[in-house]
Amino acid sequence: MKMKRAHALFLSVMAVAAPNILAEDFGLETLLDDATEVVTSSKLNIDSTPSVVTVLEHDPMYLLGVKTLFEALGLLPGVETSINQFGIKKVIFRGFDNPNNFVFDKVKLLVDGVAIEMGKYGNSSFYYDLPIDMVERIEVLRGPGSALYGTGAFNGVINVVTRQSAGSGDTLFAGYGSYDYMMGGGHVGYRLPGGATLHVDGYYQRHDRRIDAGPAYTPVVLNRPYESSESLKDFSVGLTYRQGPWIFRSRVKNESNGNYFGWEEYLEERDDYRNVHKFLFGELEYTGRIAAETEWTVKLGYSRYDFDMTAGTYHIEPAIPLVIPFDIAITEQEEKGWLESSVNSRALEGHDITAGIALSSLRGVENQLYDSISPYGVRDLFKEGRIRNTYALYARDTVKVDTDLYALVSLRADYYSENRKTYPSAQLGLVYMANDAWHYKLNYGHAFRVPSWMEQYTVEYGFGDGTRAGNEDLKAETTDTIEAVAIWNSGHTHHLQTNVYYSVINDVIDIDDTLAPASEYGNLDRRKSYGIEMAYTWVTSGMNRLHLNASYSKTTYTGPLLDVEQSMPGVAGVMFKGYYTHYLTPATTLSTLVKYFGQRNRNRDFDGAPDGPYDLGYSDYATVDVTLATTFVKGWTLTASVKNLFDEEIFYPSYNATHPDGIPRERRNFLLQGEYRF
Amino acid sequence: MKRLLSILIGLSVVLHAYTYHRELLQVYGKIAPRMMLLVGEQEAKNKTDYLLCILYEPGDENHAQTLREMMVAAYPDGFKGRKFRIETVTFGHCDNCRDADLLMLFDTQPQTIRRTVEKAKARGIATMAYSSRFLQEGVLLSLDLGATVRPYINLQAAKEGKIPVNDVLLRISKIYQKDGGE
Numbered sequence: 001m002k003m004k005r006a007h008a009l010f011l012s013v014m015a016v017a018a019p020n021i022l023a024e025d026f027g028l029e030t031l032l033d034d035a036t037e038v039v040t041s042s043k044l045n046i047d048s049t050p051s052v053v054t055v056l057e058h059d060p061m062y063l064l065g066v067k068t069l070f071e072a073l074g075l076l077p078g079v080e081t082s083i084n085q086f087g088i089k090k091v092i093f094r095g096f097d098n099p100n101n102f103v104f105d106k107v108k109l110l111v112d113g114v115a116i117e118m119g120k121y122g123n124s125s126f127y128y129d130l131p132i133d134m135v136e137r138i139e140v141l142r143g144p145g146s147a148l149y150g151t152g153a154f155n156g157v158i159n160v161v162t163r164q165s166a167g168s169g170d171t172l173f174a175g176y177g178s179y180d181y182m183m184g185g186g187h188v189g190y191r192l193p194g195g196a197t198l199h200v201d202g203y204y205q206r207h208d209r210r211i212d213a214g215p216a217y218t219p220v221v222l223n224r225p226y227e228s229s230e231s232l233k234d235f236s237v238g239l240t241y242r243q244g245p246w247i248f249r250s251r252v253k254n255e256s257n258g259n260y261f262g263w264e265e266y267l268e269e270r271d272d273y274r275n276v277h278k279f280l281f282g283e284l285e286y287t288g289r290i291a292a293e294t295e296w297t298v299k300l301g302y303s304r305y306d307f308d309m310t311a312g313t314y315h316i317e318p319a320i321p322l323v324i325p326f327d328i329a330i331t332e333q334e335e336k337g338w339l340e341s342s343v344n345s346r347a348l349e350g351h352d353i354t355a356g357i358a359l360s361s362l363r364g365v366e367n368q369l370y371d372s373i374s375p376y377g378v379r380d381l382f383k384e385g386r387i388r389n390t391y392a393l394y395a396r397d398t399v400k401v402d403t404d405l406y407a408l409v410s411l412r413a414d415y416y417s418e419n420r421k422t423y424p425s426a427q428l429g430l431v432y433m434a435n436d437a438w439h440y441k442l443n444y445g446h447a448f449r450v451p452s453w454m455e456q457y458t459v460e461y462g463f464g465d466g467t468r469a470g471n472e473d474l475k476a477e478t479t480d481t482i483e484a485v486a487i488w489n490s491g492h493t494h495h496l497q498t499n500v501y502y503s504v505i506n507d508v509i510d511i512d513d514t515l516a517p518a519s520e521y522g523n524l525d526r527r528k529s530y531g532i533e534m535a536y537t538w539v540t541s542g543m544n545r546l547h548l549n550a551s552y553s554k555t556t557y558t559g560p561l562l563d564v565e566q567s568m569p570g571v572a573g574v575m576f577k578g579y580y581t582h583y584l585t586p587a588t589t590l591s592t593l594v595k596y597f598g599q600r601n602r603n604r605d606f607d608g609a610p611d612g613p614y615d616l617g618y619s620d621y622a623t624v625d626v627t628l629a630t631t632f633v634k635g636w637t638l639t640a641s642v643k644n645l646f647d648e649e650i651f652y653p654s655y656n657a658t659h660p661d662g663i664p665r666e667r668r669n670f671l672l673q674g675e676y677r678f
Numbered sequence: 679m680k681r682l683l684s685i686l687i688g689l690s691v692v693l694h695a696y697t698y699h700r701e702l703l704q705v706y707g708k709i710a711p712r713m714m715l716l717v718g719e720q721e722a723k724n725k726t727d728y729l730l731c732i733l734y735e736p737g738d739e740n741h742a743q744t745l746r747e748m749m750v751a752a753y754p755d756g757f758k759g760r761k762f763r764i765e766t767v768t769f770g771h772c773d774n775c776r777d778a779d780l781l782m783l784f785d786t787q788p789q790t791i792r793r794t795v796e797k798a799k800a801r802g803i804a805t806m807a808y809s810s811r812f813l814q815e816g817v818l819l820s821l822d823l824g825a826t827v828r829p830y831i832n833l834q835a836a837k838e839g840k841i842p843v844n845d846v847l848l849r850i851s852k853i854y855q856k857d858g859g860e
Contacts, residue, residue, distance in 0.1 A: 027710055028829075030848060035705040035827040040702040048825040059697035136700070168700050169740060406825055433825070490810035539811075541788040543696060586787065587737045630739040677740050 027671065033346070043139050047439050047487050050429030052499065055536075056138040058163065060545065063581050063640030064591045065627030065671055067175070069160060070128035072138055075579075077499075077533040077549035079142070080572055080597065082652050085663060086311075087230060087260035087275070087634065089125040092571055093156040095529050096479075099510040099653075101567040104452055107156035110148050112165045112240070112249055112283050117152055118305045119388060120332050120361045122452035126255045126277035129234050131183055131203055133173040136166040142533075143501065144445030145434035146425035147410040150358065150392055154449040154479055154501070163187050164201035165249065167242045172676045177231075177668045178669035179209035195533040196243040196442030204235040211272075211664050218267040219323045220315050228664075229258030229271035250282040259311050265658045268312035276506065277649060278306040294345040297356075315373055326373035328466075330381055333365040342394075350400035358392040364453065374464045382470060388450075389417040404433040416450060423448045423476055441485035448476040451509050455521045468511060468520035475523050477509045493540070495658050497509050499533040512560040522560070525624040527568075529555040548578040559605030566604050570653030572620070574598035586632040596622040606657045618662045621650050635677040644668045690704060696785035698808065700730040705821065706782065707748030710806055711762050713829060714780040716844035717804040717836075726759060731775035732766045733794060742766040742784060776801055783807045783817060783841045790812060790817040799839035812853040822852040830854055 002581050039045050043055045066072050073091050074081040090097065107115045109124040116124040133337050138160050145153030162170065164187040175183040187204025192198055210227035217226060238251035256273035283301035296471045308331050315324040329421040342356025364386035368648050370378045394412035401407050408429035415422045429443045451474040460469035481503040488496040505527045512522035531553030538546040555568035567573065576596040581589050599617040644650070644667055651662030714730055730749070736743035742855060749764045756762050767774050769790050775781060781798055783791060791807070795816040798805045806810035807813065813832045816840060822830040829851040836843050 028709075028716070028847065031709055031712060032827050032829075032850070035821070036825075038701050038705055039823050039827050042699065044699060044702060045823045045825065045827075057697065057699070158689075166700055175811060296721060400825070431825075492809075492814075541811075543785060586735060614720075634736075635740055 024372075043137070047489065048406075048431060048433060050072045050406055050431045050443065051141065051428075052143060052439060052441060052443055052483060052485055056139045056140070058132065058136050058168075058580065059643055061132050061135075062637070062639065062675070063589050063627065063629045064579055064593050065625055065629075065639055065643070065673070066132050067671060067673075068128065068132060069130040069135060069138065072132055072135070073128075073140070073158065074595065075577055075593075076140060076142070077535050077577070078531065078553060078575070078656070079140075080549040080575065082241075082570070083260070083663070084652075085261040085265040085512065085636075085655050085658075086263060087257055089128045091128070091156075091158070093552075094501065094531060095568050095571045095573065096155045096503070096505065096527070097555075097568055097571050098510055099557065102130065104449075104455070104509075105152065106154045106449065107158060108145065108153040109250065110149070110159045111281075112162055112238075113159065114249070114251075114283055114301065114303070115149070115152070116279065119309075119336075119364060119386065119453045120307070120367070120382070121454055122152060122449070126279065126526075127253065129205070129232065129235070129255060130160065130253075131173075131175070131205060133171075133175070133183075133185060133673070134162050134164070134201060134203060134236070136161045136163040136168050136185070142499075143443065143483055143503075144425070144427065144447030144479055145607070146414075146423075146447035147394070147412045147427040147445065148396065150412065150414050150425070151423070151448060151450045151476070152391070152445050154477070155481075161200060162238060164189075164199045164238055167197070167199055167240075170678050171289075172678070173203075175205070175671065175673045175676065178666075179207045180478065181205070181207035181209075181671070188299075192243075194243065196241065198242075198560075200238070202235070202237040206233045207231065209666070211666065213261060213267060213664060216659060217261060217265065220325065222267060222269055224269070224271060226267060227271075228260050228267070229274075230260050231258045231271070231273060232256070233273055243289050245286055247285040247559040249285070249382045250280075250284070250533050252278070252280045260344070261663055263311040265655055265663075266314055267490040268380040269325075274308075274310045276302075276308040280304045282594070290343070290348060291345070293347045294343060297340075297342050297344065299338070299340045301338045302335070305333065307332045324373065326371060328372075329370040330368065332367040332381065334363060335365060336360060336362045352398040353396070355395040356393075356396070358390070358497035360390045361388075362388040362390075369467070371466060372389075374461075374466065376461045378466055379461060380459055381467070382453045383459060386453050387418070391415045391417070396445075406431045414448075421476070423450070437489055439481075439487040439489075441487070443485070445481045445483075446477045447481075449486060449509070450476045451521070455509055458521075460517075460520075468498045468513075469517070471515070471519035471521040474521060475507045476507055477505055477507045477523070479505045481504055493538060497535045500531075502528075502530040503534075504528050512562070514560050524560060525557070525558050527556050529568075530552055542583055543581055545581045546578075547580075548576075550574075550576045559603060560619075561605040564586050564604055567601050569603035570618070572597040572600050574620075582589060587632065589627070591627045591629065592626070593625040594622065600653055602653075602657050618651050618653055619649075621648050623648055623650065637675045637677075639671075639673045641671040641673075642668065643671060694736070695808050698738070698784075699819075700806070702746070702821075702823075703741065703745050704748055705827065706808060707745055708752045709821065709829075710782050711749055711753055711757065711764075712758060712782065713790075713806065713847065714762075714804070715757070715760065716847040717818065718779055719802060719839055719842065725779075727761050727763065728780075729763045729765065729778045730776070730780045730782060731778040732764065732774055732782045732784065733775070734766065734859070735786050735790075736768055738784050739766070739768075746783070759799070772797065775803070778803055781805045783812065785809055788812070788815050790792060791817065799835070802839060802841060804839075804841050810854075820854075822851075828852045 082090045118321035141157040145157035145491040170188045189199040209230040234255040236253040241248045256276045281303035287297045310329045338360040340358040344354045369381040392414040396410040401409045410427040413423040427448045458470035458575035483501040507523040533551040535549040557568045579593040581591040624645045625643045629639040631637045648667040650665040727771045806819040807817040820830040820837040832854040
């Protein structure tokens, strides 16, 4: 019936069609092919591609009062954001955390396509404070991504596209909020002679956040309030220069912060900026057309990471009793160079093929550890002179099997000269577009993470050294995930997506004190995770937007001490998140953001009897944030947010269950933000 | 405080601020002028000067200007002997576009879209929306962002506005139907 009606309409329109225009070539089909490329690369058609990606856009996040990249990631289904006692930020996808080996990420962070990572910890925590004002969009892959991004893209990939890099207009922005938070910055673009463009951005932010911890957080009397030390000073400057087929992008970021609740979860006397991270990268890219529908891209890049940390902690002998304060200092520098060359071709009908080679060399420049209590003095933290050379080959093909069926085959092999091992990665995907309303996806991924230098090469000098010996024989941990997705779209108004997944990690790299004294890192038993994620979005005709998501995950964990399988400690199995943005007037929105995190279990290895009742956990909590945003006068937008409106008590898991209630987090606080687009 | 709030709301009543993807604006910047040539009156075959009006709400002026600049940059000399004039006009002043060949509609409230479309139909002017959701309000054209990007055409709107559509455009387009489906 529908077809008949469409046909009748078609004929009636054709009756008035202009025959002379028919003969002319308007090149529309070529233009649409180019448009498809742009839309696909900017993830605007993700429901129709085999990859399972979620995109967070700047403007909706801004209207919600989201302040940083870290906060934004917490909006996603199946993603939990947390910090440890030392302020290291964790982004946990689908329950896969390392409760002991807590500073090593299982997701890979890229900024404008450049990996933010370090060999020492395999961690990119220091980049998560990036203000949302700098971000055009965040593309998030939940699940294995090594087939495209190599090591570290283990259980997720986060690609941040900055507004400067996207050429997203000229903007100035500023923010002010609780804990003396102040932030300001902007991004501008220039057209240069010869058709070149230069886009530059920068920001500076600071705060002096302190959270009441109480005397339980120190074994001595402090000459200052018993508060965490979370002060932050952070700035970054970036640029993108484009000239014909050439692009040069660079960014420097410098972040200094306090030591939060202390090295071993005990507050220290000093509360200044004791943790400094500096990261610099530069990448030159050339893209040239070598045939009608075939392009060649080559990238040459360099990055450098500098880390400088001092901390004060305590040696405690409860039996005597004796408490001896002492200091620790760690410095580390490393640098990385890379060269990547790839060819992308759509010349073969129905295929979008990319194949390439990637070479990288990560070099430890220097690293040192010092403490004021042991007899070992200044020494290497991990073995000096580390060089990690990688040679990778990859190929990826998106195949149009039929008009409503697309397949993805992606394969990659990474050879590590350091231990002469090759790690394969794969991604296989299908998307079936049954009709306008229903799309289905099926995905399989295999990924790996090579050990960080800390896990592999830490030197333990003897009793009282305070470090854990690395294990040079560690294998990379690998993961396999299968995922099924159903997407329902109704009249551009309702969008419902359901993901069901099952993952396993083999050769889990974790701390295993039972292996001492030879080493204290090992490849442990497999861990499994399965779960379901649902996300529903409703955009009304008046552009009001309701988004709800819910996730359930069950992740297993077997600690090395008790060898008892338990649910992953410190991770919420159930999460609900939702927001509603309502246009009070056409230019004023009122947004409400609600997040609920279910109970997080404690680690039985450290707290609780292995066979006894085990209902102790960190309490569930819910927060409500409210944001009023208004656009007035030309180009100005102001937002006012109250976060944690109902002043809910929030606790993050305490490392080794040192503090029974957990680590306290922010109570009710406010944020004002302003943006001027010109 | 109440006074300040009243002023803020009062100011914002006349403004809109919706969200746009720069990449998608770029796509429209290249495609919209080309599609303008493929819809419209029979006389279009001899026409050499075309007017494309971008209609926007005041809060979206920067985005409208950006799109205009993109169109001008994509077609500095027009296309195949045809000259393009690109204007940016607020929805409130859409009567200034009575000679337009295509109205490119930014996001706004649905009743504003319906009002604009009625005026456009009465004058036989084609309309194209940034958001394909507005096809349901009677807009003629948009883009469908599926596995491939395709023009999205509301044939009912073409018929009601007596706007002829090029057969090549019809062949490669997705046809909009009010009750969903293709």
